[in-house]
Amino acid sequence: MPTITAEKLRQIAIDIFMAVGVPKNEARLVAEHLVEANLAGVDSHGVIRIPRYVRRIQQGRIRPGADIQVVRETSTTALINGNWGFGQVIALKAMNLAIKKAEEHGVGIVGVFNCNHIGRLAHYSTLALKHNMIGIILCNGPPLVAPFGGMDRILNTGPISVAVPAGREGPIVMDISTSVSSEGKIRTKRNMGKLVPDGWLLDKDGRPTNDPNALYEGGVILPLGGNVGYKGYALGLVVDVLGGALTGAGCASSEEYKGGNGVFIMVLNVANFTSVQDFKKRVDTLIRTIKTSRVAPGFNRILIPGEPEIQESIRRSKEGIPIDDETWRSITEIAKEVGVSISNQG
């Protein structure tokens, strides 16, 4: 398993994307996004995606340099037609627009349709932090999740990320799926030959299973909550409605849905509600109260959402990013195919 520096990985990604016709600014932006995910330890949304993105460009499904159009707009809301450009490019533009609106009018809400895979959601929500704003982003995607009590693939994994600025403490950065697991985690278990925990999957006949292969043989992921899975199911429905029905991307299980992500973004300007200083003091106190509370038997410590990713990011920035052999093989293969020499780099 090779360990590669973030800088080298970024350059490899840029070179590969540019070799298949991606404009330099977009190649950089997507490369930056993918490597940041690897740095955070979220390898499922990192450079593992490069070969898939290249194939989609070659198939015409990702259209680099696409014209991203704001098709509806008010002072606080906007709807964006991504015209099937790179999801990362579209979502970044949408997030920046929401921040601008929140800066001027206290809140910014932006919906996005015709948009490819946008990657790791925390990448966007955290952009609001330096503006002293709360960043919220959620999206729908391919149907993989059963409604509570059902066994068909109706909902998507319903990811939501919320980033909350703190004062002296690190920010709170939630980035979760509203199903019991993301697809990426189940794929990782499968690739490593491991079982999934109880309560994650049903096989194609609706029977509970620990075999991750079941998902790829007609099985389905369960909504968050176990015996109260109606809660994760309801959250997943809301994500599908906001990401799919409100934006026009289409709900995950509908004929209208054409792949990629229907995206819903919301940015709240803290200063519009309370003093930024007071707000940050409250968040700091909340974080410190959690940090000084008693740890339950069976646990080592209590983490703040986003904390593991920040710690991993610091570590991998120093020590490099471990890339599993299969991912590295597929990246070097696609590099060779498009005429990029990896060994000469970095």
Next chain:
Amino acid sequence: MPTITAEKLRQIAIDIFMAVGVPKNEARLVAEHLVEANLAGVDSHGVIRIPRYVRRIQQGRIRPGADIQVVRETSTTALINGNWGFGQVIALKAMNLAIKKAEEHGVGIVGVFNCNHIGRLAHYSTLALKHNMIGIILCNGPPLVAPFGGMDRILNTGPISVAVPAGREGPIVMDISTSVSSEGKIRTKRNMGKLVPDGWLLDKDGRPTNDPNALYEGGVILPLGGNVGYKGYALGLVVDVLGGALTGAGCASSEEYKGGNGVFIMVLNVANFTSVQDFKKRVDTLIRTIKTSRVAPGFNRILIPGEPEIQESIRRSKEGIPIDDETWRSITEIAKEVGVSISNQG
């Protein structure tokens, strides 16, 4: 266990509240709220609250007729000081203000502080439906929930309600706590002498327990998600931040928090993003797809969030509302105390 008509229950509640000095319009509004909760089958938020509310009025903690002030305002946002009036009166005013803003500017966001218990959240979110808007409300409250990995009471049960208008189908109405259970459900189990399911509670020593009494002896409710409880924990944190830190009500575990609910409301005008007709068609299709999907082994049917409450409401409107003996005893007792004769009514 007596069964009482909604009309009679409403009148009893109005009479009791007016007997302790609540203005008629507020008495009606709160009575309506409580009985609607009973009709929906959410008895924990129904007339069972009457004696507690009366005590709080007598203690000066609920101040009927309080001046509800908008202390900050933009075209799309507002912050309301409830001045410790009836939570239901304050939250209704806040919701109506958010709807008005969404009508005029596409979105309305209202925060509320100095606010008593606002009751059942779906009562407010569903008010957006007839305006073809999506209604969202969440609030913080007393700390009862452990962070993931912890055993101290830091977070509240973090309830969120989202109401989504449909076309020919019934609406989607999510109303959930982001802990594995609300406090009310655990109290109900205790009152009925039943155990709670695995994964709901830790006792005062942090050990998993099925005994609902443990919560009232220093125990703690767990966040939603079981072995992925970091998800419910993150959601609960976001609720505490939006309801407590952003509004100034104070986070649940802070000294600043003075009881009641810190409330965050958001209303989205569908027409600002997409055609209302198209939106409703998408939601209808989503609901029908769910309804025609296969039921998993061990389940009888798949419900849409909000559907059980609508069905129960229809049934109880016809057949009356069953009130458990203990609740009925406490209502008749408080009625007698404040000089309201129940037997002569209805």
